[in-house]
Amino acid sequence: MRRVGRGVPTRLLAMTFPQAASLGVLVAVLALFVWGRWRYDVVAFLALIAALGLGIVPLGNAFDGFSNPAVATVAFVLVLSAGLQGTGAIDLAAHYLIPKGIGPFRLMLILPALAAILSGFMNNVGALALLMPVAISAAQRAKISPAILLMPVSFGSILGGMTTLIGTPPNIIIASYRAEKFGSSFSMFDFSPVGAVVAVAGVLFVGLIGWRLLPKERKAARAAEELFEIAPYVTEVRLPEDSKLTGQPLRDAQEALSGVEGEIVGLIREERTILNPGRWERLRAGDALILRADAEGIKETVRTLGLELVGEEEIGELKLHSEEVALVEAVVLPRAMIEGWTARGLNLRVRYGVNLLAVSRAGRQRHARIDSLRIAAGDVLLLQGDRDRIGETLAALGCVPLAERDLKLRRPTRAGMAIVGFLIAIALASTGTVPVPVAFGGAVLAYVLAGIITPQSAYESIDWSVVVLLGALIPVGQAVESTGAATMIANGIVSVLAPGGVVLVLVAVLIIAMSLSDVLNNAAIALIMAPVAIGIAAAFGANPDTFLMAVAIGSSCAFLTPIGHQNNVLIMGPGGYRFGDYWRMGLPLEAIVVLVGVPVLLWFWPL
Secondary structure (H helix, E strand, O other), X not given: OOEEOXXXXXXXXOOOHHHHHHHHHHHHHHHHHHHOOOOHHHHHHHHHHXXXXXXXXXXXXXXXXXXXXXXXXXXXXXXXXXXXXXXXXXXXXXXXXXXXXXXXXXXHHHHHHHHHHHHOOOOHHHHHHHHHHHHHHHHHHHOOOHHHHHHHHHHHHHHHHOOOOOOOHHHHHHHHHHHHHHOOOOOOOOOHHHHHHHHHHHHHHHHHOHHHHOOHHHHOOOOHHHOOOOHHHEEEEEOOOOOOOOOOEHHHHHHHHHHHOOEEEEEEEOOEEEEOOOOOOEOOOOOEEEEEOOHHHHHHHHHHHOOEEOOOOOOOHHHHOOOOEEEEEEEEOOOOOOOOOOHHHHOHHHHHOEEEEEEEEOOEEEOOOHHHOOOOOOOEEEEEEEOOOHHHHHHHHOEEEOOOOOOOOOOHHHHHHHHHHHXXXXXXXXXXXXXXXXXXXXXXXXXXXXXOOOHHHHHHHOOHHHHHHHHHHHHHHHHHHHOOHHHHHHHHHHHHHHHHOHHHHHHHHHHHHHHHHOOOOHHHHHHHHHHHHHHHHHHHOOOHHHXXXXXXXXXXXXXXXXXXXHHHHHHHHHHOOOOOHHHHHHXXXXXXXXXXXXXXXXXXXXX
């Protein structure tokens, strides 16, 4: 291929079948990711099968991706994050770092900064899940809307992930790719000089200016405790002597309510309130039932079953919880077990002993017909259940409570062991004493042997969809490179932007990765963009590390949409955000990342 100047191509090579097939698979993967109908891991596995069928990935190498060190490292970091969370050490640190009398101005800076620091060393979704109840509680004390704090905290956690090797999957992928390509990986803190400067600039922006760009109605939104209005949908009714339900088990009454998607959430008998009563409890004349249903459903039930309304037609939430029964607001995590199911399909009452009283989606209440509503990530659920078991139930369902947890360290020794073990793993990995996967794999084993985390919890803490995504896409990415398709893409970018110079092309790589991350999985972006970045660097005869770092930074910056990053989905319900709110703060933040990141990148990783 003939080149001009510093190796800029003047024409592209004719495309071979393997190149065309690789590009076709790549385009199809991107299109399916954007379409969003199928999960990322399903699309990735389809791409692998297609690559095998087209012959661009040898059959013998089909599952080589699962042996890649990046896959094991991501899984180990998730387990260690769960172990740190489970001991309560992170909760206690947040409690002491955020005093109760702190003012709103300091909150705007401290919370995003704390999120960034935690995300540098643990899974950023886990860091946000820990800090979100703290942020909501702090907003209540400061008498401000939770929306003012939650987006800055989410963005802070995303920014913090780019500061270390283990902070985010793209960094792990880029480091692993460099090891395969050049024989040595990026170390634990090679990402820190650029990532830390960008993170500090971003945190200062979201804490001082960014939250002011939110719409006025979001900044004036109701506090979290006012998210649900119970009264219009919960009613107390009494069974007269001639009621059809008198003498029948509670199960029959519940079945009678199924037609109007109602639910019995309490039983009052002789001035004693039984919340979440048993299904086989036999009803007596004079019993009062607390029903959850919409207004029309309640009227129909009262009429057909011969019930009597008690006093006011509505009751508040005071009758819905007690010393034994808790009323909890919780947000659904991305890829939670409950996601995509209905309350009726899950049979929440029987299987988990909880009642779903209301659902809030993007700040809007949904009370009526909630039994048939498909639950989505980011939904806020109002659940009623046994106080002693509600924490375990939420964990099983994949939900995070919006109230602060009990901050007493019940296992201080294990908390200390968890922190020490994690620091030892970081020290071993950063000094190169042992490979990164070995260091963190050893820490996971130590956590299990010390009882910090159980084997079952360790497996449950791993996001297996990410593992499948990486394992399936790594061979596809290698095929894109080995067939020369990545070089073709790189040469195409260079041929268009070459007149502007290598710095302009570097900026373009950063912006392309950043833009794709707003709609696609960031790990997938790193896998796709890494070989392209290497090809561009080769075309210019430039330092490949500079371009790989640009891909790592860009892949970690998803601020324009709620779908670009799991954290943005997580805050949508509790913050009452709309889809268009994110770009208001996210667009200037991404501009800051480019304006600050490129000069710092060129300083620490010169071309």
